[in-house]
Each structure stands twice: as C-alpha cells, then as structure tokens.
Amino acid sequence: MSEINRPRLDPAELLSDEDVYEAMKKIPGYLDISAGDFKELYLLAYQHAETRLYNSLRIAEIMSRQVISVRPKTPLAEAAALMAKHHITGLPVVQEDGTVAGILSEQDFFRNMGDGSQTSCMALIADSLASGGCFALSMRGKTAGEIMTAPAITVSENALLHEVGKLMREKRINRVPVTDSKMRLLGILTRSDLMHAFPERETP
Numbered sequence: 001m002s003e004i005n006r007p008r009l010d011p012a013e014l015l016s017d018e019d020v021y022e023a024m025k026k027i028p029g030y031l032d033i034s035a036g037d038f039k040e041l042y043l044l045a046y047q048h049a050e051t052r053l054y055n056s057l058r059i060a061e062i063m064s065r066q067v068i069s070v071r072p073k074t075p076l077a078e079a080a081a082l083m084a085k086h087h088i089t090g091l092p093v094v095q096e097d098g099t100v101a102g103i104l105s106e107q108d109f110f111r112n113m114g115d116g117s118q119t120s121c122m123a124l125i126a127d128s129l130a131s132g133g134c135f136a137l138s139m140r141g142k143t144a145g146e147i148m149t150a151p152a153i154t155v156s157e158n159a160l161l162h163e164v165g166k167l168m169r170e171k172r173i174n175r176v177p178v179t180d181s182k183m184r185l186l187g188i189l190t191r192s193d194l195m196h197a198f199p200e201r202e203t204p
Helices: 017-025 035-056 076-086 106-111 121-131 135-139 161-171 191-197
Strands: 090-094 100-105 175-179 185-190
Touching: 017 035, 076 090, 076 106, 090 185, 100 106, 100 175, 161 175, 161 191, 185 191
Parallel strands: none
Antiparallel strands: 090 100, 175 185
C-alpha cells in the first residue's frame, strides 16, 4: 500500500459559526446555550469519540489485507522493482508456507550499499557522484532473504490499535505484519493506515 500524505483537517477550523447556528435550528425547542459553547461541546465530544475509538479499535478493522510480499529467494532486483512499482518503502518476506521470515525495507538496501554509512537516497547519490561508482553493484545477485531484517516484528489481528501505534513509535517502524498464531501472514498495518483512520491523531 502506498504511503499517501493526507492533509490533516482540524474540526475547529472546519466548523464555522454558521454551521453551528444551522445545527441548533434543527434541534426542537429552545436551547439555552451560546454558539461558542455549542461549538466547544461538539469539539470535546469529537475528541472524546476519537480517543475512545483509537483505544478500543482492533487492527483487524483497518489493516490492509492485500499485502505485497516476496519470498526469501526473490532476487533483490525483482524486489526493488516491485517496491518501486507500488510506491512502497518496505514489504514482508514470506516463506512458502505463508509464515513471515522478515521485512525488506529501504533501510536494508541502504545498509548493504557502499560502506553502510549512507542512510538516505541523497546520501547515496552524493557518494556515488563523488566516487564515480555505483554502490548498488555490491548487491547484484543477492536475494531478499540475504539482506532482510529478521526476525520481523509482528502483531496479532486482535491487538488494539493504540498498542500497535505505541509499538511502532517505540521501534521506529513504518509497517508491521499481522499474523495468526502460527506466524502466517494475514495482513499489514502501515503508518498510512493509521493516518487514514485517524487523520487528526499523531501517528508513529
């Protein structure tokens, strides 16, 4: 799933006084409340509902079930082309029986290029231009299983969203495979999934 930069919309900015007045008109009877108090009450209720959902929602309800993955023996050239095609920065590496063997990400490529000190695309470009060489040549012929990060950090589909969000922040990861009790891949939860579900909440 591609990571989309979705603009964050603040309910306080979206809700105008006119919106409030129109809403109040639709409530039968007399309301002894000002437009400002009505707006403040709405925002507090909105924030409470968002927090309640965030703390009670299970990741099975928002995770991506269509997962792009590779096998441990998939050539790195093929894996890189797949990631580029789908605009993703990482994917699970899955065994023939469906169990998760590891995660292959941009950082795994960076660590295996040059002397391993480059941590960004621009750093690689700068060093390549300075040296006149291509750091990716050192990985030619290698497979996903040879450079993947293993074991992968995984979670159960019954895990609570706020727990997984905290895990992703602490481990500084952008995606986490969702597995069953036998470590077989069921789906994946990404930072994009969190942003789409809760655009107002701070994400990992």
